[in-house]
Amino acid sequence: MDFEPVHRRSRRQLWLLIAVFFAPLATAFLLYYGFEDWRPSRSTNQGELLQPARALPVFELSTPEGTTLTNESLRGKWNLVYIGDGQCGQRCREALVLMRQSRLALNEDLPRVQRIFLTTGHCCDQHYLQSTHPGLIIAQSGTTGQPLLHAFPGAPAAEPEAGYIYIVDPLGNLMMRYSPEAPHKALLEDLEKLLKLSHIG
Incomplete structure (x- = not known):
């Protein structure tokens, strides 16, 4: 063998x-x-990541209360920003409610986030905003605020019906946005991840 x-x-x-x-x-x-x-996704965020993140231009805007909103007002906190007409139509109201509810759902991390409404005109429906959105920071863009508005891609200055919600980080950098079609839980889930990983704000 x-x-x-x-x-x-x-x-x-x-x-x-x-x-x-x-x-x-x-x-x-x-x-x-x-x-x-x-191929697996390279990121787990649900909002649209703005790459690279962009530092906002220097600005100084007035508020209905007679105070001033500046770059320094955004530093040290995570900022949810909505831009729209001060009379606040349907999309505006939906966005402001989503911002409010997402922030409230953060529980103990709630103080790390603030909400800002930049108005493009007709400021403002104070009865609705004050009664429904206490703590919301309102600022009037006016003529001096145009460079700031143009820093937000898809803002009403460029796309009147866009209605995005934006996230500005504690260093004053614009980094994410959410369209009206984004899932409602997307904003909260991304915020939770950002706050968990962040050592600033």
Whole structure:
């Protein structure tokens, strides 16, 4: 009876071990680079990440109470910003309610977030805003605020019906936005992640 040479069996076993070791790596490589539908998402945020984050221009806006909103007013806190007409139509009201409810749901992290409504005109429906959204910071953009409005992509100055909610970080950088079509829980879930990971604000 002929026996297979020992060195041939050893070589075959070696190649088998190599195949067992490298096959999963080769499969993963093929799925990742060969089939985009299989590729995992690079980020877990649900809002639209604005890359790169952009520092807001220097601004100084007046409020209905006679105070001033400046860049320093945004520093040290996470800021939810909505831009729209001061009479606050349907999309405006939906956005302000979502901002309020998302902030309230943060519980102990609630003080780390503030809400800002930048009005583009007709300021303001004070009865609605004061009774329904206590603590909301309202500022009138006016003529001097135009450079600030143009820093927000999709703001009413460029897209009147866009109605985005924006997130500005505690360093004053615009970093994310949410369209009216974004899931309502998206804002809260992203805020929770940001606050958990953040060492500022």
